[in-house]
Amino acid sequence: MIADLTRQLQDAAKKMMKGEVKTTLPFDPFAVAQATSEFALGLAMKPTDLMQVQLAAAQQWGAFWTGALAGKETEKPRDRRFGAPEWQDDAYYRGIRDAYLLASKQLREIVSLGEGSQSGTAMVSFLLDQYLNAISPANFAATNPEVVKRTKETGGANLVQGFAHLIEDISSGKGIVQRRTDPTAFEKGKTIAATPGEVVYENDLFQLIQYTPTTDKVAAEPLLYVPPLVNRYYMIDLVPRQSLVKWLVDEGRTVFVVSWVNPTEAHKDKGVGDYVLDGIVEAVGQVRQRTGASPDLFAFCLGGTLVAIALAWLAAKKRADEVNSATLIGSLVDFADMRDWSAFVHEGHLAALEDHLESQGFIDSLELQRLFAAMRANDLIWSSVVNHYLLDRPAPPSDLLYWFEDGARIPSAFLKGYNRDLLLNNRLKEPAGFEVGGVPIDLAAIKTPVLVIALKDDHVSAWEAVYRGARDIGTEFILGGSGHNAGVINPPAANKHGFWTNKAKPADANEWLASATRHEGSWWPTWTKWLDAHGGKRKVPARTIKDGIEPAPGRYAMMK
Known part of the structure; x- marks a missing residue:
């Protein structure tokens, strides 16, 4: 074992020595330094507020130690990091947990006193969250009861093997924590993204997939799915029991999906307008040509924008x-309310990213995955650190995490235009503030029936911000349970998450939720009823595929 570790360390060192050092960063460290300096100066100008915080903290710590020494039990927090029974039942571990949570709460309260730009405040909050997530007692061998127990059981072999995993990951050149799920558990086209279908059209931006019908009759209006660029389309076609595509086909729908190309340097000049016109509008035309009917579009995240x-x-x-x-x-x-993502919507970061993009023509999928993982560090980074490096547990198979890690690149021109025009300057909010192909874009001019679905625990698109956008363009609205990805994959058979509906559209999102009706189970059937209500309610013979180019999921979904 020692010899293997020594060899791996030597290999890792050689690879690091030979590796090319990037001269650019996708963010501006000076913007971070400026934000933290402004926060510190602003805080120093509030001595009265700081004194009140310190007095409150002293009282809280006094109450904490009094309760801890008396053996007083505290309420179990809703925090997956502290799920082991010892965190609640053992006074030692309970004390460590509660002290950490109290200190975290107090530090966040101090940050909330800061003043400054939305982006600067978000940067400070982001840095604090990264620090607090990293120092959680759950992340250290001596203060995690599960790790202590397993170390005793294995005689420390778990830590030795975990260190070997760490060296192996470092030597791969991709950094640590690359094993959130078992990469060999699924195979595209066979066990995931496996609903039968054919690629029926392609250009240099996308392939159009049509799925094989499973019913004799289908709804007259076909469905066309538009995914975001950062991940492959098949989040809606995971394993069969979780596949939205399969469920829709079995419900008697003709389903098409856009499968974006994984861009290379040759696509560096493809911008937002290209993806709208040569992508979505072209796909709509192809579906109309093949079916003789105007499609019902549905889209996720950036695809919906x-x-x-x-x-x-x-x-x-x-x-x-x-x-x-x-x-x-x-x-x-x-995009007025970007929440935590405001930390990255800053002139300095955007300029640094643009310099970074010039060297390769696109943003790499690994860089994007690291960013998204950092926004959910406890779930996507530190849980893997504990399982992989401390407990030496194999990564469990997860179709959703397999999809998440199957990322795609984004072209330079697209990212520059999207970041500056939409995220930074919020030009979609303005009538004619944004143009595509010389045509002013006014969202208020949309007359097509639109349904907006938000997810209550969404960490990417805060549901309140999604609600405000829906209200501004006068659409109908449903709030689903769970998070950004998991809330979409909600098959009725699972009977999970629930959802909320409300015909009223008050200005305040929380007011909408307070008067909304909660329903159990999945929003999928409610959505298809909405589609029926806005369709012709006609059934037509199932549309068989006679001119397929290649079987689904197609070459573009397989591109590295």
């Missing part, structure tokens, strides 16, 4: 009838 732009473009061109309806899931059209 692009669909909203496409709808406004079609309306401006007097072609709105080419789309029957649209459903936007977890998608923002108003």
Whole structure:
């Protein structure tokens, strides 16, 4: 074992010595330094507020130690890091846990006193969260009861093997924690993304997949799915029991999906307008040509933002009838409230990212995965650190995490335009503030029936921000349970998460929720009822595929 570790260390060192050092960073460290300096100076100008915080903290710690020494039990927090029974039942571990949570609460309260720009405040909060997540007692061998127990059981072999895993990951050149799920547990086209279908059209931006019908009759209006660029389309076609595509096909729907190409340097000049016109509008035309009907679009995250732009473009061109309806899931059209993501929407970061992009023509999928993982560090980083490096447990198979790690690149021109025009300057909020192909985009001009679905625990597109965008463009609204990805994959058979509906549209999102009706189970059947209500309610013979180019999931979904 020692010899193997020595060899791995030597290999890792050689690879690091030979590796090319990047001269650019996708963020501006000076912007971070400036934000923290401004926060510190601003805090120093509030001595009275700081004194009140210190007095409150002293009282809280006094109450904490009094309760801890008396053996007083505290309420178990809803925190997966502290799920082992020892965290609640053992006074030692309970004390460590509660002290950490109290200190974290107090530090966050101090940060909340700071003043400054939204981006600067978000940067300070982001840095604090990364620090607090990293120092959690759950992340250390001596203060995690599960690790202590396993170390005793294995005689320390778990720690030795975990260190070997660490060296192996470092020597791979991709950094640590690359094993959130078992990468060999699934195979695209066989056990995941496996619903039968054919690629029926392709250009240099996307392949269009049509799925094989399983019913004799189908709804007259076909469905067309538009995914975001950062991940492959098959989040909606995971293992069969979780596949939205399979469920829709079995429900008697003709389903098409856009499978974006994984861009290379050759795509560096492809911008937002190219993806709207040569992507979505072209796909709509192909579906209309193949079915003789205008499709119901549905889209997720960034895909929904692009669909909203496409709808406004079609309306401006007097072609709105080419789309029957649209459903936007977890998608923002108003970027005024970016929450934690505001930390990255800063002039300094955007300029640094643009310099970084010039060297390769795209943002790499690994860089994007690291960013998304940092926003959910406890779930996507530190849980893997504990399981992989301390407990020496194999990564469990997860179809959703397999999809998450199967990332795609984004072209330079697209990211520059999206970051500056939409995220930083929020030009979709302005009538004619954004253009596609010389056509002003006015979301208020959209007359196509639109349903917006938000997810209550969404860490990417805060549901309140999604609600405000839906209200501004006068659409119907549903709030689903769970998070950004898991809330979408909610098959009715699982009977999970629940959802909320409310016909009223008050200005305040929380007011909407307070008067909303909660329903058990999945929003999928409610959505298809909405589709039926906005369709012709006609059934037509199932549309068989006779001219497929290649079987689903197609070459673009397989591209590295």
